[in-house]
Amino acid sequence: MVADPFQLEQQRHLPAGLSVSAGWDRDEAYRFVEELFGKHQHEIYAYLLRMLRDPELAADLTQDAFVKAYRAYDHLEKPENARAWLYQIAHRVALDNLRRNRIVRFVPLVGEARSTAPSAEHLVMDARLSGELQRALERIPVRQRTALLLAELHDMTGLELAAAMGVSHVAARALLTRARESLRQALAEETRGLDEHGAGA
Amino acid sequence: MNGPRAVGLPGRDHERARELAAARPDGFLVPAEIAWLDGHLAACEDCRSIAAQYASQRSLFDVARGVYPETPRDLWARTAAVIEAGLPGNRRRFGRPSLAYAPLAGALVVAIAVGAGLLNGVPPEDSTSKGEEPDATPFALTAGQVQVVSRGEDGALQLRLQAVDEVCPVAADACRLNPTPRRTTTELQTTASAWDAIISPDEEQVVVVERGDGPQGVYVLNVTDPQLAPVPTDATSTSPVPASGAPASGNPGGPPSQPPATASTEPSTPPDESPTTTASGAPTESAASSDAPSTEPASPTDTASTAPPSVSPSTGATPEPTPSVEVTPLPDGAMEIASNVAIVGNTAAYSPDGARFAFTARPIDGSAGPDVFVWTVGDPRALAVTTDHASLFAGWLGADALVSRVTGGNPRTVILALKTGDETPAHDGAMWRPAVGPDATTGVWWEGTVARTANGLGWTPAEGRLVLEPWPAGDDEPQVLATTGLTDWQAEWDAKGRLLAVWTSTAAPGKPGVLSLYAVDPKTGRADLANPKLDRAPAYAGFSIRKGRLTWSAPADGGDRTVQVLAWKGDTFGRLEILAGDGTTVVR
Numbered sequence: 001m002v003a004d005p006f007q008l009e010q011q012r013h014l015p016a017g018l019s020v021s022a023g024w025d026r027d028e029a030y031r032f033v034e035e036l037f038g039k040h041q042h043e044i045y046a047y048l049l050r051m052l053r054d055p056e057l058a059a060d061l062t063q064d065a066f067v068k069a070y071r072a073y074d075h076l077e078k079p080e081n082a083r084a085w086l087y088q089i090a091h092r093v094a095l096d097n098l099r100r101n102r103i104v105r106f107v108p109l110v111g112e113a114r115s116t117a118p119s120a121e122h123l124v125m126d127a128r129l130s131g132e133l134q135r136a137l138e139r140i141p142v143r144q145r146t147a148l149l150l151a152e153l154h155d156m157t158g159l160e161l162a163a164a165m166g167v168s169h170v171a172a173r174a175l176l177t178r179a180r181e182s183l184r185q186a187l188a189e190e191t192r193g194l195d196e197h198g199a200g201a
Numbered sequence: 202m203n204g205p206r207a208v209g210l211p212g213r214d215h216e217r218a219r220e221l222a223a224a225r226p227d228g229f230l231v232p233a234e235i236a237w238l239d240g241h242l243a244a245c246e247d248c249r250s251i252a253a254q255y256a257s258q259r260s261l262f263d264v265a266r267g268v269y270p271e272t273p274r275d276l277w278a279r280t281a282a283v284i285e286a287g288l289p290g291n292r293r294r295f296g297r298p299s300l301a302y303a304p305l306a307g308a309l310v311v312a313i314a315v316g317a318g319l320l321n322g323v324p325p326e327d328s329t330s331k332g333e334e335p336d337a338t339p340f341a342l343t344a345g346q347v348q349v350v351s352r353g354e355d356g357a358l359q360l361r362l363q364a365v366d367e368v369c370p371v372a373a374d375a376c377r378l379n380p381t382p383r384r385t386t387t388e389l390q391t392t393a394s395a396w397d398a399i400i401s402p403d404e405e406q407v408v409v410v411e412r413g414d415g416p417q418g419v420y421v422l423n424v425t426d427p428q429l430a431p432v433p434t435d436a437t438s439t440s441p442v443p444a445s446g447a448p449a450s451g452n453p454g455g456p457p458s459q460p461p462a463t464a465s466t467e468p469s470t471p472p473d474e475s476p477t478t479t480a481s482g483a484p485t486e487s488a489a490s491s492d493a494p495s496t497e498p499a500s501p502t503d504t505a506s507t508a509p510p511s512v513s514p515s516t517g518a519t520p521e522p523t524p525s526v527e528v529t530p531l532p533d534g535a536m537e538i539a540s541n542v543a544i545v546g547n548t549a550a551y552s553p554d555g556a557r558f559a560f561t562a563r564p565i566d567g568s569a570g571p572d573v574f575v576w577t578v579g580d581p582r583a584l585a586v587t588t589d590h591a592s593l594f595a596g597w598l599g600a601d602a603l604v605s606r607v608t609g610g611n612p613r614t615v616i617l618a619l620k621t622g623d624e625t626p627a628h629d630g631a632m633w634r635p636a637v638g639p640d641a642t643t644g645v646w647w648e649g650t651v652a653r654t655a656n657g658l659g660w661t662p663a664e665g666r667l668v669l670e671p672w673p674a675g676d677d678e679p680q681v682l683a684t685t686g687l688t689d690w691q692a693e694w695d696a697k698g699r700l701l702a703v704w705t706s707t708a709a710p711g712k713p714g715v716l717s718l719y720a721v722d723p724k725t726g727r728a729d730l731a732n733p734k735l736d737r738a739p740a741y742a743g744f745s746i747r748k749g750r751l752t753w754s755a756p757a758d759g760g761d762r763t764v765q766v767l768a769w770k771g772d773t774f775g776r777l778e779i780l781a782g783d784g785t786t787v788v789r
Contacts, residue, residue: 030281030284033284034277037277037280038277041272041276041277042269042270042271042272043269045269045270045272045276046270049270059272059273059276062272062276062280063276063279063280066280066284067280067283067284070284095352130261133262143415151227152258152266153262153265153266153267153268154267155266155267157228158227158228158229161227168540170416170541171415171416171541173224173227173229174415174416174541174565175415176223176224176227176229177220177223177224177229178223178415180223180224180226180255181219181220181223183258184223184251184254184255184258187258
């Protein structure tokens, strides 16, 4: 049995499992993350639930995101940017999970349930988007959809979105611009489909 | 896009108006853009209608905006327990079984039996024994490393170094190795779905080229201690490369660039909340990206041209708010030398002396075809050395660049002298993307026709064959390495020119092809195709042949990837396998 080499590396440098750099106060970090959790746990969980469509996994990864935030506390330069910073951590946690599992899925917030398990849409949304919008969202590329839903449902500004997705402001703008055009076209196709269906009925 | 029409307004104005209208609901526009857009909408009914559709999109989300579900009641208690216990990665507290991927992340195993039958002269082995017992003795190699780039748990790309100083003989089922792994502290934050990584000849820098959807960038990372050896970023430094003046940003012919993506070992904080004039590049970010191609590109010309050395950068010649093209140094000494572009082809490479790095890119908005860019080590950015929007970097010939382009419907290659900007034909006949051996006496290239790629911005081999011939031409019958049906390839020799590795693919981009290794007769330059050292092993694009090691990324069971190493010392070959997780790319 050969050990994970990078795990060995980590153990050598992080004997306590934590990185403690100069000026890094564990108690301060703990209080800060606890406060962050109180403020943002629901939206981070909602974001991960939308990304992963699995309530248990989303809860696991929400936990991971806040633990990572605790460890990276000394890298947060401006507390006022903590929300976007937190989303960035959650975004990476989600992407990492999706990539490793080779699953690319994004929750349709309403619509047909795909299994008998409690569906994300039942857990996520009291208020529901239209089926037409759901189907249109499913037509557009995942990154565009992610950007659009972060902007629309999580009320992110362009700068927050850029930070959350780990891209530049210009790239975020381009991504969101493309997302809006894709959604416009997808909605138009939905409308045409409904018209044709209606005409054929 | 459906083309809106209004009398008296040029088509690009409509396109720009729609892009600005799409960006408006999210507050991206600067006052000058808003004013321009309002003026355009006042005169264009079609654009007004589309702008209204964008605006109305927001209302569709109103019912769900800011509505979040309840989290599990004990979520904080469990999170706090992990923090207080100081146990990284201690999770799965909600009754879920561990995910199957976990053991694969970064794990190294010795497993020479997998695919051993691909090695010449080695019969297929029973592949059930993988490193359980030491049943063979590894043999030592000259010191060297295998470098891979993979995505870490925090989502950042991590450069990982694996010393490979010994391997198991190819005929053995398994043997016990003593790996001494190391991981660099250099990490790159990127959301790119794929990437290439190319190491400099001195192995002190790695260039990461983003792939996949959306705008891409090219980053330079330091392999050695970044604190001690930062990449020079003096914006006033001069480049010996005669550049066209177009920086490697999304609009080689136009103004915009973008701030660099973050590169750090930890999440960065967002920038200050203030509108920035650097956003003027975004209106040209049309829906013509790889995930929504629609804009017709400018027609590449058949007449090649390179910029004269005297042409100076034109980054300020625009009436729009213009971002600086200077690239801010990134943490760890990493820097972004190209941004907001679409990388074309997979032939990016350092020059043999390591002084320059060349690649092919086009504007992300599809407004032009590809050009060759060269980054001189130490410069803050890469510069275009062709301006015909129809050129591909094929490889290096000493200090000169080999540039392929379609001329009069025929694939041709020229030798571009970077010191003077002069071009000379490399060959009279059809020659596409030649790779030349280390002593410049043999080459591998596509001899045949090429066809436009589906997006109209590149080319793919059509009818013909991939040949190994004396460089630049000879009397002997060429050796044929592959024929029609090829979609991509890579050919490289070892430093002495004694071994030739050839990767070919007939599949779509991102799918595995096959990799072979041939001995080369030093007198004739001909490869022993009948007795390959490695015979058509499944491999993803991007292999490395360096310091007696051939390294490639291969598909593994369950959809994961492994890193395969075939190493040799004299005539003895050995092999090992590294399980390195999903998306692992070999640094070539």
